[in-house]
Amino acid sequence: MKSFQSQVSDADLRILRIYRTVVECGGFSAAEIELNISRAAISIAISDLETRLGFRLCQRGRSGFSLTNEGSQVYEYTLQLLSSIEDFRTQINALHQHLQGELNIGITDNLVTLPHTRITHSLAGLKDKGPKVKVNIRMIPPTEVERGVLDGGLHIGIVPDLKVLSGLDYRPLYEEESKLYCSDQHPLFTLSDKDINKAKLKQYDAVLPAYAQTPEVKAQHQPLHTSATATDREGIAFLILTGRYIGFLPDHVADHWVRDGRMRAILPAECRYITQFSAITRKGARNNLVLETFLEELDKTT
Structure with missing residues (x-):
């Protein structure tokens, strides 16, 4: 008899589950429906398992299906192994349900x-x-x-x-989209985009983010006349709402002021960038x- 010395693989576990089903169904034919695989595939799986173990597990043929002594023991051991795996899964799930820390x-x-x-x-x-x-x-x-x-x-x-x-x-x-905004108190608010260009924007004070920026963001701020800085987006919003500055804000931050008619985006097709x-x-x-x-x-x- 061969010894089972190597590791139990996922393929071994699959075959053992097939073997358990065959035994519990009382043969290959009945297991065919339960497992939803062909009788030939079941036969190959059991033969592979017998080769792996080094002994015959069951008698099959015209005389019917029956387990050998070794086959009966392997069935019991299979139940223990699969039960232990299920217990492990249950215990891990229980840990997730009782997380602490x-x-x-x-x-x-x-x-x-x-x-x-x-x-x-x-x-x-x-x-x-x-x-x-x-x-x-x-x-x-x-x-x-x-x-x-x-x-x-x-x-x-x-x-x-x-x-x-x-x-x-x-x-x-x-992905966060930002655009250039002004408030309803700013001279640009009532102008249409066709009356505004990037050269005109240089006439107005702008707020510059005082934190690290990508080259794309720096390129958008470069043409502006920056005369104030802010360390975060809330600070930028404060300055925009004074009506004395224009500045870039994420659309989701500016949205409620836009809906209230207190801010608008300026040249949104040109003055925009994406942050990941x-x-x-x-x-x-x-x-x-x-x-x-x-x-x-x-x-x-x-």
Whole structure:
């Protein structure tokens, strides 16, 4: 008799499940319907299992189907093995249902108004699976988010893709469109776009973001007459609403002011850019079941 020394593979488990069904159905013919595979495929699977084990498991033929002594023992062992796998799955699922610990997440400002609320849905899913999980959100600039994830103070961060750092893994989340806006108190508000050109825009004060920008964003700001800066999008909105400045804002941030008639986009076909946002985690970080569950929920929202 051969010894079963090598690892049990997924293929072995599949064949063992076929064998269990054959035994419980009392033969190949009845198992054919249950397994939804042909009798020939079942016969090949059982023959492969017998070759793998080194002995005959059952008698089959005109005299009917019956197990050998070894076949009966293998059936019992198969039940134990498959039951253990199912127990393992159940226990892991139970862990997910009783998650405990913390999720420390850093988020760039003013993303809550995005129409695709992937972060919100993912946090809701995490809370459903782990009612005892404590979620800690820090609203900080992108560079601080990256630093927090790299040094382990944050489990995950949500940042614009301004640069790719080698120590981080990136999961694309959102594309955010920004346009150039003025308020209803600004001279440009009542002008039509045909009466405005980029040369005319230089006559008006503009606000420049005081944080890292992609070359595309820098190119959009280059022609403007910048006389103020802001460290975040909320600060830019404050200055635009004074009626003394024009500036770029994400459409989802400006939307409620636009609907209220307090802001408008200027030359929207020309003065616009796209920013990609990603979820970042540290490469090689120790497995964290809370974080893994949050990432699973995040993947579901795609």
